[in-house]
Amino acid sequence: MFSFVDKGSDAEAKGVKPGDEILEAGGYTIDRSNLWKFRYLYDNLRPQRSIRVVLRSPNGEQRQLELVAKQTERKNKRLTYYEQEALAKKADREAEGVELLRS
Numbered sequence: 001m002f003s004f005v006d007k008g009s010d011a012e013a014k015g016v017k018p019g020d021e022i023l024e025a026g027g028y029t030i031d032r033s034n035l036w037k038f039r040y041l042y043d044n045l046r047p048q049r050s051i052r053v054v055l056r057s058p059n060g061e062q063r064q065l066e067l068v069a070k071q072t073e074r075k076n077k078r079l080t081y082y083e084q085e086a087l088a089k090k091a092d093r094e095a096e097g098v099e100l101l102r103s
Contacts, residue, residue: 010068016055023062024054044080 001021005012022030030038042048050068
């Protein structure tokens with residue numbers, strides 16, 4: 001359930017209100033038992049630019065929306081394992097290129 005909706009967000013523009021209940025997101029049925037898995041999947045493992053959600057308003061009306069994510073700078077500057085691996089591989093490729101130029 002939405003407890004708040006950010007001002008100026010795509011959700012606000014599309015009429016999402018506090019009290020709207022999330023029934024599905026990204027094809028997954030969402031409830032308290034699996035919300036953490038969903039957040040981990042979409043926040044860390046597979047961030048996406050938009051997500052299709054099915055909502056139910058307090059009056060029982062259901063609707064389906066495509067919500068676009070707002071890109072923000074990450075507060076936690078630590079890199080994930082996969083980001084560290086990607087940077088290491090990039091550095092290796094760049095080092096190989098420098099060695100080839102010196103030869």
